[in-house]
Amino acid sequence: MEYVIYGIITGCILIIASIGFSMVWKTENFLNIAHGQMLLIGAYMAYLFKSVLNLPFALAMVLSVIATAVLGLLLAKVFYFPVRKSGILVLLFTSIGLSWVIYGIVQAIVGPQIRTFGLETSNMIEVFGSQILSYQELLIIVISVVCVVGLHFILTKTKNGKGFRAMAENRDLAQLRGINSKKLSNYVWLLSSGLAGLAGILLAMSGTLNMELGWQQILIIMSVVIVGGMGNLYGTMLAALIIGLSMDVSTMIVPTSYRTAIAFVIVILVLLIRPQGLSKGGAH
């Protein structure tokens, strides 16, 4: 049972981490490898606010999500927008270069030590007499549910959300119909980087904070997005849960160190059987 809970928590974090990646892929048509490093930035920002500036954790979280979002948009404007015309291969490699740049800067500042947020271990919640999860873990689940519901609302009810879906389907046609694609892609970058920052904080909350966080996660994020079907947000959410669950539940059978390998085996299998991913088609 506890493995299932861990799996759900991993899945929830993966949802938040993957949605932004998926949105960028959908609108900009390239794999943004630097998305993993945005997780790193978010996590270390929160560390800065919480442990260095001694702000309350909730405030630190909000501030670092906002800061990561703004930083993500700035980086996109400086690095990606000028080379957009050169094609997806150039964008892909620019994002690899940017990952190295971010990784190098963060490493130079924080050094190689492994850190934690130093949160007090919270009480366990008892259900039917058995302790199943801590308040922190519950918080992670609640935050991701709020994010998913919020995102669903934005995408289906607001003008920008509808515009995003139109643009994801057919950029030219959307522009023709008077959708301001420049403004929209700014929103996408803000949202995507903010979510990445949030995912980084949640990851560091449930584990530790180290330099390799970005590189480790980007692989799993890519697997999730592929399994979910290219740029399909709801498929991505489902895939995140499936991969999170199978990674953690599999530790009952195989050694823990094979946990990430499970995610990759799933992605290879899915690609071989269903090259379009679990759910085909656009974002509904």
Place this chain on the structure above:
Amino acid sequence: MEILVFLSGLIALGGIYAMLAVALNVNGGLLGLWDLGVVGYFAVGAYSYTLLTIDAPEGLGLPMIAGVIGSVIITGLLSLFIGYTSLRLQSEYLLITTFAFAEIIRIVAGNEEWLTNGNIGFFGLEKPFQEFIPGANYMLFFTGLVLLSLAIFYFFAQRLADSPMGRYMRAIRENEIVTQSIGKKIFATKLKVFVLSSSMVGLVGCFYVWYMSIIAPNMFTSAITFTVWTALVLGGIGNNRGAVIGAFVLILVQEATRFIPVPAEYSVVLAGLRQFVSGMMLILVLRFLPQGLIAEKFKSVEKLFKFHDNSLILEPKGVGKNAASQGAE
């Protein structure tokens, strides 16, 4: 003398990366496969060489040359499997699948202790001809060996690029559907080239083992894949000369910072700076020289005819009768 040894070590490492870049250029550059699994074949080559040559009980204790040949064969067979399963996929999907295979290989190497000795790996591995060349001079000899095999790699890749097969590979890269429509077997060619390129990478794995004289799973992280691709992009995709130059430039820039004498507490800053510089180099080259330092050049068919008309050399295979008759007109 010390500086000479250090420099030759640097050149040897650059040469190893240059060989990797040349091998990657065969399928990544000429054929346009987005293969992010380089480090996987590299690790398989290195591990199979080590396990074949190291003494029992861990290994089979075979002679060095058998280890080298065996590592090429094993890498080839494994890449045949990986290629057969994943080469039907397009661009991004292929990229992620090969990436996933490479990660699985690394995780297996770290966990199957009965085979690979887990995270500790093996150390104190023998180097070729070590007993004939004493101590300090050995690095110079080894550098020579690396450069010699780099030359062979380069020559081979250059011949391949100029061959009918090379033109055919570029045709697939530029437009797969058109190439298919003129009756070429796309998948079979991709598989052939993929296995060839991966076996070349596996061979370089042996050099890496000799260079490091240790082997452990953490030597084979995806950073190597990205470094090789960066080298290739820096130098110019699809161009062997570019691949070699890109690799040397990148390794020199990364390793030259080790020269700078800094107090120990700043070594982390310096390590970060190294990553920063490599990343910035990649970004700037892509922004201002999207073709890389040396752009890919196509030998025009017309040039080949003129050459023929003047010197009446036997027509190279595959230029085709069609083209020759046009030239005659």
